Amino acid sequence: MAETSNPSSNLELEDEASSGTYAPPKAGTLGTPSVIVEDLHVKYHVVGARMKQPTSKQDGALAKFLRKGRSLTGGHTTIHAVKGVSFTARHGESIGIIGTNGSGKSTLLKAIAGLLSPTEGKIFVSGIPSLLGVSAVLMGDLTGERNIMIGGLALGLSKKEVSERFDEIAEFAGIGDAIYLPMKTYSAGMGARLRFAISTAATPDVLMIDEALATGDAGFQARSRERIDEIRETAGTVFVVAHSQATIRAMCNRVIWLEQGQIRMDGDPEEVTAAYDEYSKTQGKARQKRKS
Amino acid sequence: MARHEFLRVLAESKAKAENENTYLGQLWAILTPVLNSIVYVLIFGILLKTRAGMDSVIGFIVVGTFTYGYFSTTVTNASKSITSNIRLVQSLNFPRILMPMATALKDLIVLLPGLIVMILIAQVSIATGPGWSAVHPERWILLIPAIAFLTLFSSGLGFLLAKFASRMPDLVKLLPFILRVGMYASGVLFAIQHQVGESLIRQVMEHQPVAVYLNLARQAVLSEKSIPLDAGLWLEGAVWAVVVFTIGFVAFWRDEARYGRD
Numbered sequence: 151m152a153e154t155s156n157p158s159s160n161l162e163l164e165d166e167a168s169s170g171t172y173a174p175p176k177a178g179t180l181g182t183p184s185v186i187v188e189d190l191h192v193k194y195h196v197v198g199a200r201m202k203q204p205t206s207k208q209d210g211a212l213a214k215f216l217r218k219g220r221s222l223t224g225g226h227t228t229i230h231a232v233k234g235v236s237f238t239a240r241h242g243e244s245i246g247i248i249g250t251n252g253s254g255k256s257t258l259l260k261a262i263a264g265l266l267s268p269t270e271g272k273i274f275v276s277g278i279p280s281l282l283g284v285s286a287v288l289m290g291d292l293t294g295e296r297n298i299m300i301g302g303l304a305l306g307l308s309k310k311e312v313s314e315r316f317d318e319i320a321e322f323a324g325i326g327d328a329i330y331l332p333m334k335t336y337s338a339g340m341g342a343r344l345r346f347a348i349s350t351a352a353t354p355d356v357l358m359i360d361e362a363l364a365t366g367d368a369g370f371q372a373r374s375r376e377r378i379d380e381i382r383e384t385a386g387t388v389f390v391v392a393h394s395q396a397t398i399r400a401m402c403n404r405v406i407w408l409e410q411g412q413i414r415m416d417g418d419p420e421e422v423t424a425a426y427d428e429y430s431k432t433q434g435k436a437r438q439k440r441k442s
Numbered sequence: 443m444a445r446h447e448f449l450r451v452l453a454e455s456k457a458k459a460e461n462e463n464t465y466l467g468q469l470w471a472i473l474t475p476v477l478n479s480i481v482y483v484l485i486f487g488i489l490l491k492t493r494a495g496m497d498s499v500i501g502f503i504v505v506g507t508f509t510y511g512y513f514s515t516t517v518t519n520a521s522k523s524i525t526s527n528i529r530l531v532q533s534l535n536f537p538r539i540l541m542p543m544a545t546a547l548k549d550l551i552v553l554l555p556g557l558i559v560m561i562l563i564a565q566v567s568i569a570t571g572p573g574w575s576a577v578h579p580e581r582w583i584l585l586i587p588a589i590a591f592l593t594l595f596s597s598g599l600g601f602l603l604a605k606f607a608s609r610m611p612d613l614v615k616l617l618p619f620i621l622r623v624g625m626y627a628s629g630v631l632f633a634i635q636h637q638v639g640e641s642l643i644r645q646v647m648e649h650q651p652v653a654v655y656l657n658l659a660r661q662a663v664l665s666e667k668s669i670p671l672d673a674g675l676w677l678e679g680a681v682w683a684v685v686v687f688t689i690g691f692v693a694f695w696r697d698e699a700r701y702g703r704d
Contacts, residue, residue, distance in 0.1 A: 197611055260532070263535065264535055265532050265533070265535065266532075267700070279535075288530065288533070288534075289455065289456075289459075289530060291459045291462070291463075292455050292459055296451070296455045299451050300448070300451055300452060300455065300534075301534065303444055303447055303448040303451060304448060304534040304535065304536050305534075307444075308444050308447065309444060309447045309451070332462075332463075
């Protein structure tokens, strides 16, 4: 069982419990750091794309033709998705990550999971991240059954272990007979539930979840909350990427707000989600103004 | 992580998926090679008559096209294995070398029913030419090392191309042209020694690895006077296989950290 490193963090937990908005799992306590991110920058290259160049109406036909030709060949762009992010996550924490679209949430989590290399900065993870949660893609042409085997093997289970847990995984995902159909025929929610079921089959040290989980029925929601609590009790860390305030408040005891690749706020779910709400509203108003 | 299990499941699943979304399903595994051979037999065996240096024209050509086709498909698929599965590669953590290995293994699995068809057609071709006495079933077992060497060679080449293709995706577009040249330079449709005069070029053409593998496959399955059992060529085949596989594997492995992460 993980130990708290100082008495004040214990105090924070008790405050949240008494305020009634969040109920921490009984046995889990904030522990030693599980993920440390130091000044992380992630850039990636896209071959074949070129940003649109400003045009000038005075150009002659030849210039326009050349510019058009140029935009179609030899393109290569660099996208700076994460611009200097630092934080420390602890065992037993459930951290929500919010931000507008394109703010770098998935990129950040992929980097923590080891799927993307940091361009600059360092990441330390204690244990093995379980990666199927965040916009992951298994093999669409293959059946759910096959993908369970592939995903399970990739997460470190043996063939035997995956077969043993197959029924449990299938039941947890709650997609019924669709498990024998190709995954490309699944709805987004079905895919997300199956991926979540696979990724929690091996009790992971660091789990990442995406919001499509909110699409399950009440039974599924209850099961996933239980599973997440189990993981935190065994001193795992959970990251939740979400847009819905309800999901965040229900699942997380800490929220990080990522905006355009940088951390805007990091702390109490209520505070951060309130600030984010404000921000979205002002953005919305500004967009209305531009339109009219 | 159980790498060999992961490799096998990936390869088998992909092999199955090749024929899955059709009414006839896995029957296509046999139908496809049969239909291909019918085309070659019609055009090269019947429309264009005899060729110099071939006792059984149809057999010669069918073995050539099946073997070269296997080489060509394996190399092409392995070179594209990372880029065409990029979303899987970016979602799961596994040693990237398993991706081209899985596609190579899958191409081998897909080849097997075709090999049976190939052997049958070759024997019929011999029987209707030189006669049943020229059929040597004891030699068929040589097909196993021949295909094994070819698999190692093609995989090695595939790994090398996969490594470069991930930096320079344009390479994949060039590959079909290179493979077409290879087809004409490897004696798939004609016997090199009878079409190319004695010269350095002929020596090079006969000893380049793909021509060697075509020759080995023909040694196993046909009985051509111009293609006797030749231990020297088997040694050459083995050496090419081991050398190219090692070079390709090491070259790919050294860049492990980079695939899908750029």
